[in-house]
Amino acid sequence: MPTPRSNLFVISLLGALSVVSPFAIDMYLPAYQELATEFGVPSTTISLTISAYFIGLALGQVVYGPLLDRFGRKPPLVVGLSVFVLSSFGCAAAPDINVLIALRFLQALGGCVAQVASVAMVRDFFPADQAARVLSRLFLFIAVSPLLAPSVGGLIIAAFGWRIAFVALAGVVAAILALVYFLLPEGHTPDPDISLRPGPILVEYLAIIRHPRFATYALAGAFSFAGLFTYVAGSPVLFMDGFGVTGREYSLIFALLAVGFIGGSQLNVVLLRRTSSETLFLRSLSAQVAAGAVFLAGSLAGGYGLEATLVLLFVFLGCIGITNPNASGLAIGPFSKNAGSASALLGFCQLGIGAVISTGITTASPHDSRPIVVILALTAAAGLVILLLGRKRAHASAVTEHPTQSAQPTAETDSGALDEQPSDACCTAGHSDATRRE
Structure with a gap:
């Protein structure tokens, strides 16, 4: 020490x-x-x-x-x-x-x-x-x-x-x-x-991803988080090609929009004092879908100006700042002994799904950035669909594991604790505690 x-x-x-x-x-x-x-x-x-x-x-x-x-x-x-x-x-x-x-x-x-x-x-x-x-x-x-x-x-x-x-x-x-x-x-x-044998590690990962609570919140959160990857990979095309901003102006825009994501993660700390993590995740993901839908509708109708685009992206990224820590906390909440493996698999899902989806912006062009907006809207919508379809099973599994208490406070406690950590940290910490074999 x-x-x-x-x-x-x-x-x-x-x-x-x-x-x-x-x-x-x-x-x-x-x-x-x-x-x-x-x-x-x-x-x-x-x-x-x-x-x-x-x-x-x-x-x-x-x-x-x-x-x-x-x-x-x-x-x-x-x-x-x-x-x-x-x-x-x-x-x-x-x-x-x-x-x-x-x-x-x-x-x-x-x-x-x-x-x-x-x-x-x-x-x-x-x-x-x-x-x-x-x-x-x-x-x-x-x-x-x-x-x-x-x-x-x-x-x-x-x-x-x-x-x-x-x-x-x-x-x-x-x-x-x-x-x-x-x-x-x-x-x-x-x-x-x-x-270090792949067999035991893969068996453990399969058991984790089959858990209804992990599958629902990890995958829903990963599709929500994919919007951040798409934004990072596509923002130079969107702003420098689409709006003709200079490299220096783009740097300022990127910094401004980063404040939206960071601000959302900090607002999450305050909001968790008033509502459960599950409710907050549903509401913020719904808001992300709404922002994506408005962005997509305007883009298909002829496009927004620079100012409106900045406002919509600021809101969209701010929602991700709220969904990400809550999804992470809810996903790994059921795990104790193998929390490290759950955290590593969560990080793999978030980064892997985001990486694959972000490659789709190659369908855009310097004169048509609509594919980027389409990906932003569809990934958020996919996350909401996954959450709505799996939410009941996830809640039932939590009640089964904690019959003497409701699942919601458990999830809130988990997410609140994780919210003190970097969002990436909760995806990477302590993986190998669960790979030790007796």
């Missing part, structure tokens, strides 16, 4: 680790048009570099948990961050779009370890009664990253070009890697009893 004098260093380093992937996703978004021009492809094709990163993150959720427990925290961190640094230099030298897409996938597989390990090490270095407070501080790092990354990336791209943005990213992560290797103590003793 770190001393009080070293707490700031440990929290700062864990915070730096937690924003490796957010910066890798957001930092080069202002370069969409420059990339499209250099590689001779539509800007919608450039969005595949984002989708490839999301897919790598999704796969990493179910891989790094047992590795971090089996071998300790530092060896997987060193290997993963090294892969990230090398693939970032590769991205900077990519000769064509196909190579860049492949390297972005590899970059995500390496960078994912930083996010997973940062949450695990909170448990290593701080007592349980301080964990929520430390995770809340990590969330501040994560919350600020979408505000800063496009702006910092835009300045670098404007001055030196998009390739230097990847070089700068590699340099920063290389510095973090050096701090981890030389200054961060090992917080977890390697445990050879942790099973």
Whole structure:
């Protein structure tokens, strides 16, 4: 456990680790048009570099948990961050779009370890009664990253070009890697009893996803959350191609809309004091569907101006800021012994479904961004349909498991507790506690 004098260093380093992937996703978004021009492809094709990163993150959720427990925290961190640094230099030298897409996938597989390990090490270095407070501080790092990354990336791209943005990213992560290797103590003793065999892990995952409560809230929440992925991948096309804004103006727009998502997650804390997590999830998802429907109707009728588009996206993303923590808490609420595996599978569902759906924006074009709006509206609607169809079975399973109390307060307690954590943290923490085999 770190001393009080070293707490700031440990929290700062864990915070730096937690924003490796957010910066890798957001930092080069202002370069969409420059990339499209250099590689001779539509800007919608450039969005595949984002989708490839999301897919790598999704796969990493179910891989790094047992590795971090089996071998300790530092060896997987060193290997993963090294892969990230090398693939970032590769991205900077990519000769064509196909190579860049492949390297972005590899970059995500390496960078994912930083996010997973940062949450695990909170448990290593701080007592349980301080964990929520430390995770809340990590969330501040994560919350600020979408505000800063496009702006910092835009300045670098404007001055030196998009390739230097990847070089700068590699340099920063290389510095973090050096701090981890030389200054961060090992917080977890390697445990050879942790099973790395795919068979037992897959059996456990299948048992979790068959649980009515997990299936309903994880899948409904994942389709709701897919709207965020589609927005991130499609916003450069929507704003820079559709409305003709500059890279610097786009960075400001991205930061503004990020406030909507962050604000929704903070409003959720207040709303949970007045209503249950289940009710709040249903109402916020219904509001997200309504915002998507209005957005779609206007787009099909001729389109909205920039101001109306910003308002609708602000509301849409704000709803996701509320649905995401509630869906996460409700999905893993029934699990205790295997909560780690449930968390990892939840993260895989959220990231995997979002990554696959976000590839659909390649059907859009610089002169027709309606496919992006269609995806936003349909994914939210799909989430609501899944919730309405599975809600009764999910509630019945909760009553069966807790016959002496209603399911609703249980879910509210779970979601309220998780709401103190970063939304990504609840998807990645502690996976391998459940992979230990007696």
